[in-house]
Amino acid sequence: MRSWEWARPVRPVRREVLSAVPELEEGRPPLLLVPGFGHGAWAYAENWLGHVAARGFSAYAMSLRGHGGSAPAPEATLRAYAHDVVQVAAGLPRRAVLVGHGAGALVVAHAMARYPAQAAVLVAPVFGGWATFGTALRRNPFGTLPAVFGAGLRLNRRQLFSGELPEADARRHAGRLGRAARRAQWQLLTGTDPEPAVGDPPVLVLGSPDDRVVPAAALNRAARRYASAPLLFPGMGHDLMLDARWREPIDAILDWLIKNPGRDDLG
Amino acid sequence: MPTSPEPGRPDPETTTLARGPDGRPVSDRGDTVCVIGAGASGLTAVKNLAEHGFGVDCYERETGVAGAWNWRHDRSPVYASTHLISSRPFTQFPDFPMPDHWPDYPHHSQLLSYFERYADHFDLRRHIWFGTEVVRVEPVGDDRWDVTTRSTGGYGPERTSRYAAVVIANGHNWSPKLPRYEGLEQFRGEVMHASSYKDSAQLRGKRVLVVGAGNTGCDIAVEAAQQASRCWHSTRRGYWYAPKYVFGRPADQVNDLLLALRVPLRVRQWLYHRTLRLTVGDLTRFGLPKPDHRVYETHPIANSLLVYHVGHGTITPVPDIARFHPHSVELTDGRQIDPELVVFATGYLPRFEFLDGKILGDDEGVGRPRLWLNALVPDHPTLAVTGLVQPDSGIFPLAHWQAVLFARLLATRASRPERAAAFAAQVRAGAGERYSGQVKDSTRHWFEVGHADYLRALERALRELESK
Structure with missing residues (x-):
């Protein structure tokens, strides 16, 4: 029973979806890349999108409402973000693999309760909670504290990237960051847990022990929720898809998808 | 497994x-x-x-x-x-x-x-x-x-x-479920079930009798009101014709909002009757029979246009059919009407x-x-x-x-x-x-x-x- 949701459907918005399709369709499931708060589809377009397509998977990167090239939505909630993901996923030609980064992983976890994904990959997942908030507060008090009062959550370069990324690139990426809606930010602290996933999809969790946003304990907690252990990439920052060694995590994800059919109808 | x-x-x-x-x-x-x-x-x-x-x-x-x-x-x-x-x-x-x-x-x-x-x-x-x-x-x-x-x-x-x-x-x-009527075999006009109704061109310029007040019957009656030269709509009883929109949103979403708030049935029925009264008003003044049941007791009919066309005189509401004559149809109130085409929207x-x-x-x-x-x-x-x-x-x-x-x-x-x-x-x-x-x-x-x-x-x- 979802009377409450049925009675109040999410308002439609224009959504930005970037895609890269391999030259040869090999019957592999498409990947839908969901960026975290503040990021847009551009974060994936930088490196991962083309690489995924080059390896024979069609890849789609979207921007949540209010981010990147999607229409502005200052009053959006986590539910609206999850709605965006499900809408884009259901619009793809085949059952999709959902890949969520940062708070986008939480959005994906919510979306999984509304869409039977082929599989899901949570990259450096931010599931919210007080511990994560404490870490953010310690590392970047001036970027985090105003968010409590409704301002945009600001992340600095040192939180997001490792030292290996050239300073100019880090500055360029950080300059493109936007912000999530304040209600969605609050829901990181106060929101309810995602409902159980439908269709029993296999889930991979990966992250970095040197991530300055997601503490290792939070990473383990997120992985335990899906009865697995996180795959670790030491020395990388929070934004694994933009960092200097972006190639390693995405290759690991694709290898996992090829190796782990998960459900028997995966080609 | x-x-x-x-x-x-x-x-x-x-x-x-x-x-x-x-x-x-x-x-x-x-x-x-x-x-x-x-x-x-x-x-x-x-x-x-x-x-x-x-x-x-x-x-x-x-x-x-x-x-x-x-x-x-x-x-x-x-x-x-x-x-x-x-x-x-x-x-x-x-x-x-x-x-x-x-x-x-x-x-x-x-x-x-x-x-x-x-x-x-x-x-x-x-x-x-x-x-x-x-x-x-x-x-x-x-x-x-x-x-x-x-x-x-x-x-x-x-x-x-x-x-x-x-x-x-x-x-x-x-x-298709076709009701039996006395004299239907002798009726000289055209008779069809709603299942074979495809396009409003089938009604154009004809005198049409639509039987049944399901959602299909109401839809066809509304199309007949626009296309046919005359339209009668025969129903067994009075119904509640719900509009598709109330309070600026789809009516069923409003209804489920009330369900989510756990509003009891009686209160919902009262609200519903009240809303209909305020928007379309008393249907009996158009000649429609008074519903013999409370709302939510029959399959809901969501049609904003039926009442609109009744109000414009392009649909004539009539009671149930008593029997068919070769060139006319006798109604239970004794009236005789002469449709060329009878559409039975009587369900499946x-x-x-x-x-x-x-x-x-x-x-x-x-x-x-x-x-x-x-x-x-x-x-x-x-x-x-x-x-x-x-x-x-x-x-x-x-x-x-x-x-x-x-x-x-x-x-x-x-x-x-x-x-x-x-x-x-x-x-x-x-x-x-x-x-x-x-x-x-x-x-x-x-x-x-x-x-x-x-x-x-x-x-x-x-x-x-x-x-x-």
């Missing part, structure tokens, strides 16, 4: 051959489940069974998916202007939303594309045998079923396959022509089976009917959860037989249960369900199945 190695087509080379009771070869499909029909309910049954690890063979008599919603299909009741009666959130599958930029009440062609995308997205077509109709379904002991099929139209040989379970999703809006009856009526507890063969949750069959734990509900809302979410329940039940039979046996006892005990408030009895209202009550009952059943 063991699955057949290749969940695609039955292949006589790889399956073991058994002999049927009449000595004909039967190809044994092991744990595969048979789904009859690839309409909305059939598709969601295929998808959910496959998702639970079952091999699935689906037989569809037409050459495409979407059953009733594909208007090229000869059993489709859809007419050119058909739009949804329930708004989008109530009509989509819960795990495959319609695009949110679609209108609140999509057109039937959008529904068709929605089902085609559903089939492609979840790769369902490889499970479906198109152009194949089911001739017979027979129980063969051990809760297994022999399903005999042949090419649609009766060409080619029959072939029998043995399945672990059968899901009947053959739809209930294709076998569910029919299971391939199955012995006794199996579904339909002893008289009147298309009124005795089931639990309108889906599960007492004493036949591996048989289910999906989509045989007439909800006051969209039907597809209900069919989805029916399919999920049946798939979990089959899985439970393998993993925890004792739990499944207890559940079967419950099916027996609960057969014939109803899921709506008080409703007026008729051949259509026996499977009327309130979507909220029904979904809660399904949810309880799912919980019980999962419990220890």
